[in-house]
Structures are given as C-alpha cells and as structure tokens.
Amino acid sequence: MSDALSPPFNNPAATPVPPVPPFAAAGPGARIIAVTSGKGGVGKTFVSANLAAALTRRGQRVLVLDADLGLANLDVVLNLHPKVTLHDVFTGKSPLQDAIIQAPGGFSVLLAGSGMVEYSRLTPEVRNQFLNVIQEITPNYDVVLLDTGAGISDVVLFSVSLASEVLIVATPEPTSLTDAYAAIKVLAMQQKRQHVRMVINQAARPGDGRAITSQLQQVLDRFVSTESGRSMRLIHMGDIPADPAVRDAVMRRQLLLLQTPGCAASLAIAQLANKIESTLLVPTA
Template sequence: MDQAEQLRNIIKKNAACQGQPTINNQNQTGKIARVITVTSGKGGVGKSNISVNLGIQMSRLGKRVIILDADFGLANVEVMLGIRPQYNLADLMFRGKGLSDIITKGPENIGFISGGSGIHELANINRDQILFLTQKLYELDELADVIIIDTGAGITDSVLEFVTASSEVLLVVTPEPTSITDAYALLKTLNRKMDISSDRTVIKMIANRVDSYEEAKQLYTKLNLVVEKFLTVKMEFLGAVPQDPNVSKSVMQQKPYSTLYPNSSSSKAVLELANILCNNVTNKVHSSNGITGLFSNLIRLKFKK
C-alpha cells in the first residue's frame, strides 16, 4: 500500500468517525485526476497566464479542469480572470467553508480555487493542517479530470515543496537571461536540497515569449546542456508560446487571451500544448495518485526526519 492510499484510508476513517459520508470515488472507479504543476524560476515570465489559458484550452478539449492558485498571499489567477471569489482556500482551512463554497466558476467551464490575497496563514501550515486540507480537497479527484496548480515564482520553500511533491511539472522560461539563470537555479536547488526523482517527476519546459519555434528549441537546448552536465534531474521540451501583443491586451482587460483572442498566435500555441498533454498521458505521469498523492508527498517532504 503506497502513502497516498494510506492517506486516503486515514481520510475515510476520519470521515466515518465524524459521522460524515465517505466518498465513493476513485478507489472504486479507478478515477484519479491528473495533477499538473506550473512553475518558474522568477516572476513576470507568464506562468499564471499559461496556467489559466492552458486550463481553458484543456476544457475545450473536453476535460473538467480546476485551477488551484497555490501562490499563497497573492491572487494572480483571479486578477487575470477578472473574477473576485467570494471565498478562498483560507476559508476552507480556517473558517468552516466547504469545497463547493470555494470553487469559483471561470470562463469555458473551468473552476478555480483562490489562495487568497494577503493571506499569510497558508504560507506555513503544519502537518495536521495539511492533512485536514487534503481531506477537504479529496473530492477534487472526483470533480476534475485535470487539476492545474499555479505555484508562486522563485525558490521559496512552498514552491520547492509543491514542485517536488508533483509528478508532472511544467517549467515556464523566457529568453531573458535572468529567466534562464533563475530557472536553472530552481532546478539546481531541487536537485540539491529536495527529494526529487526523474523516475517519479517529469519536468517539461515551456518556452514563453519567443520569436520563433527555432528560438524556443535553442532556449531549451542551452538550458538542458547545463542541466545534463551538472544535475541529475531530467527536463523535456514541451513546446513554445510566441511573443504576442494580444497577451498584454488581455491582461489589461483581465480576460484570458484564449477567450478574447481565440485565433491569436498565443491561443493557438497553448491549444497545441493542451493537445500534446492530452494525447501524451504516460503511465508514469498518471501514477501521480491525484491530489491526495500530491499532498501525501507534501507531508512526507515537509516533515520527514
């Protein structure tokens, strides 16, 4: 029995002890959501924009998508969607709200859960609180086919923990030298400090704001040469999103460019990324054990002796 299965059994037992109905979900049906974590070495590279638009394009491909804004203390996803949720993750954790209360409906049938703006309680949650949060988020595996986790940017403890706990990671990089060096710094820190394994974690690079596909491949090759030489983590190339003036226009209007400008080069590029992801579901990636597996990994990493 793996750790995620043990955690599910704990959750079921806790629910039964509290007189709550247990959830007849993936343990009987085999249904486990695919969890995709989107991250970057620095801010300002378009990570949250890609998370939102990737979610929309995957929804158009028939997937039930929920985006979890794990950039605790900020509210990038809700700002980009131009939607202010009534409740957020802190309300689930500390104020007695249920999962259905904090899932806000977004465009194209996506749902999103806000980490909240200026909420510091979530930045340093303890083991019992993570277990409680896992119990509450358990139903997401039943409600979604894909859960996209939009992490914070940079090399903070919370970002490192989320990335290391994930089985499928999308790393957003731009051609800017600072983006490249910070992306490598993130990978180097993961390689040195965290319990990350290429057998369990797949890291796929997205080249954002490039002038051509050739530039994107060169960007990947440049970064990957250093990664292969000095690190043991493995990185694959997923694809590219071109420089597009419609992206900044959509940000100003607080609407995703996939909905405002569906025929733009950026929208078409993210649709291609969504198609690649949807058509390339490897067993290694899908063995992630859903959201419960991710949080069980968080517990293991955060509190291992």
C-alpha cells in the same frame, strides 16, 4: 547560456523541505500538473488559465487551484471576485465546494486569498489542510493544474511535490533561465524528480524555445544528476510567441483564448494543450 548559469547558481540555497512523493501516483483521480517558475513575471498564471481553457475545449474536466497562497492573483487574471476562498476553507468558515467556482472558459477554479502572511510559510497546519483539499478534489476532475508561486520557497516546493508532472514556465531572459535552472536543480535533488517539462513564453522566433531547452539541458548534464545517476531530463513542450494580443488580454483581464482565439499565442496554447492531452492524459490500461 552556460555563462549565465555558471556558479554560484550551481548551488541554489533552498529552504529544506522533506520530500513528498508525487501525490497523483498514490491513487486514481485527476492528473495533477504543477505550473511553476523560477521567478515571477514570466506569465505562469496566464499560461495556467489559458491552458485550462484549452484543455476544457478538448473535453477535459479541469480545475485550476491557486497554490500561491500568500500572493494569489489568479482571480485578477480571470476578473473574478470570489466570496469564498481557500482561506475560508482552511479556517473552517466554509465548505470546500462553496469555494469552487466556474471561470470564463468553462473550467473550475479554487482561489486563494492574497496578502495572507500566515500562508507564506509551510506550517504543519497549512500542509495538512492543503493535502485534505487535494484529496477531496482529485476524484472529480481529469486535470488539476496547480498554479504555484515562483521560486523555491518551502510552500512552493510542497505544492509542486503534490504533482505527478511539473511544467516550468520561463522566458528567454537570462534572469528567468538562471532562476529556472535553480528551481530545476532543487526539484532533482530534493524531490528526486527524473524529468520536468518546459514551456518558453514570449519566444521571439520559432525554434527559440527548443534551442534554449537544449542549452539548459547541457548545463544540467554537466552539473546536476538525479537519484538514478542520470541527468535531469528536460522535455520541451512548446513555445508561446511574443504577441501583442497577450498584453491586451491581460490588461482587459480576459482569457486570451476567448478574446483573440486566432492569434499566434492562442494557437500555441492550443498546441500545448494537445501535447499535454496526448502525452499525459492518455488512459492507462
């Protein structure tokens, strides 16, 4: 691990973005959780969708917002064919409520159009439109999951900045962990975050994710400090085991929790939902 994360990865280049304080801390409403990753292809959208289904089963009012504005694929994972997307809302063609639809699993989704070059950069217009959407939806839900793009682009970092909690999805592959480290370092330096939460997808053996998180924590302790002077703290939220049922569900464009609720990966996602509910969704006095 330490070898894989040695320089030059200790100084990831990121597009400068003015830090935005976590939006959810500004007032009442849904708990906003950004589900993000250092690289693509690690199952981030799969986790977002199935986690939403698991939280919905537990009685939470959940909305998943496809925050990967230029390369949206939440609709593909859920086999949805929206008539109205965030693009229509941003351009004033449709009201926001027309773009919110029900997904299999009972939760709400707000889908983005794919291939929209104008959303590949964080312009003032995109920033303001995104903020307006977040302000409008948060009073109506208990949880808003932001399924962000991968990496450390300005659009991704802005989306993440709107969340009170960040869930980093990674796999045990060295490239995934190296990119996760780079993303975590940027979150510590630019957004002044004190902690992020980790889920290890496609874990080969029980306990692998906790060991990986511990090794990554050691690298952060050595190279990354937060505004308080302390190391960025990684909180291990769980592992999703490598499971052939996952590929089958993805290929069928169905939620794993609906297609194979008793498989190992489904049970792990249910455990993740339980941990999120018990640690992040407890009402404050």
